[in-house]
Amino acid sequence: MAVLTSAPLQFVASIPPVTRAFTAATVFFSILYYWLYWTTGDALPYLVLVPGSSIFYPWTFVTSALIETTIFELLFTLLVIPASLKYLERLWGAVETLKFIVVTVGVSNIIAFGLNWLEYVVLKNPVFLYEQRYHGQMALQIGVLVAFTQIIPEHQVQLLGVIKARVKSIPMAYVTFSTVMCIIGFQCPYIVIQFGWLVSYIWLRFYKKNSETLGGGPAYGDRSETFAFNLRRSYCNLARPSPCLRIPHILLPRSSI
Numbered sequence: 083m084a085v086l087t088s089a090p091l092q093f094v095a096s097i098p099p100v101t102r103a104f105t106a107a108t109v110f111f112s113i114l115y116y117w118l119y120w121t122t123g124d125a126l127p128y129l130v131l132v133p134g135s136s137i138f139y140p141w142t143f144v145t146s147a148l149i150e151t152t153i154f155e156l157l158f159t160l161l162v163i164p165a166s167l168k169y170l171e172r173l174w175g176a177v178e179t180l181k182f183i184v185v186t187v188g189v190s191n192i193i194a195f196g197l198n199w200l201e202y203v204v205l206k207n208p209v210f211l212y213e214q215r216y217h218g219q220m221a222l223q224i225g226v227l228v229a230f231t232q233i234i235p236e237h238q239v240q241l242l243g244v245i246k247a248r249v250k251s252i253p254m255a256y257v258t259f260s261t262v263m264c265i266i267g268f269q270c271p272y273i274v275i276q277f278g279w280l281v282s283y284i285w286l287r288f289y290k291k292n293s294e295t296l297g298g299g300p301a302y303g304d305r306s307e308t309f310a311f312n313l314r315r316s317y318c319n320l321a322r323p324s325p326c327l328r329i330p331h332i333l334l335p336r337s338s339i
Contacts, residue, residue, distance in 0.1 A: 097164070098171040100179045104148075105164045108219070111148040112156050119151075127215075131191050133198035134211030143195070147187040149217045159219050166226040173233070178291060182229070183222060185285050190221035190277035197273070214270035220260075221278025227253040228282040232309045253279060 094102065115129055127135040131146040150156035171179040194216055201210040227249075230237075235250035247255070260275035288303040 098168055098176060098179075100176045100183075101164055101167040101171050104167060104183065105160070108148050108150065108159065108163075109156070111145070112150045115149045115151065131195065131216035132212060133195050133202075133214065133216075134208070136195060143191045144184055144188045146191065146217045147183075147219050147222060150219070151215075151217050155218055159223075162223055163219055163226070166230075170226065170229055174290075175293075182225065182282070182285065182290065185289075186225035186278050186282045187219070187221050189281045190274045191216055193277045193281075194270075194274050216271045216274060218271055220271055221274040221281070224253060224256050224260075224275050224278040225282035227256060228279060229286060232286055232304055235308060 097105075111129065115126060118124065118126055118129070127142070128139045129142065129146065130149050130151070131142045136142045150159050167179060167183075170182070174182070198210045198214060202208065231250045231253055235248070237249045238246055239249060239252070257276055257279050260272045263272035264276075286304060287309065290303060292301040292303075
């Protein structure tokens with residue numbers, strides 16, 4: 083009995099601290115949101131990011147990531163994010179992992195906030211301020227995919243037991259999914275996937291502090307050619323299985339950043 087009791091505790095203790103705390107906070111605040119929403123019916127602007135009111139609740143630019151508004155979203159996040167963060171935290175350390183989370187989520191939400199205000203100013207439609215509630219970890223999901231593209235780009239994974247894909251092709255597939263959802267009218271929250279993709283890449287490419295030093299000082303970013311962003315190559319990797327999708331490749335630039 084003692085062994086059965088200690089096994090779960092040992093498993094929890096083996097999880098790095100940032101991953102453990104972030105996962106626990108996601109579960110706690112998501113359940114809190116469900117309870118408050120069903121008991122009050124309020125939009126809860128102090129928990130999720132509502133562009134028209136979040137200026138009065140600035141913490142929501144980061145903490146809204148801890149709120150998954152449906153059970154399906156929560157289960158998907160718990161399936162993907164804890165294992166990913168555990169891997170990254172053991173590789174990067176707690177501080178760099180925490181900075182990556184805050185930057186990816188926070189900056190993506192700030193951009194979404196600014197976009198919604200711009201849409202309101204141009205279109206004069208209050209829907210963009212009060213009817214769109216940004217939440218969840220879609221920005222972080224694409225962020226960890228970008229991180230894996232940097233670390234293990236050629237690793238092959240099997241999705242749903244059927245689809246095989248290299249890690250480096252998955253971020254563009256997720257961005258394409260985001261684009262489709264935005265086109266058919268679901269800007270919120272899917273637009274943050276695109277912002278998270280851009281923000282996480284810029285952070286890892288230029289600003290993340292590395293463990294090794296350069297010239298006696300800390301080294302930042304990853305300027306290697308293998309992690310250089312190439313729009314044409316990214317779509318080539320995504321569309322390679324389908325010849326009909328190769329047509330746009332000739333229209334895409336060859337430059338890398």
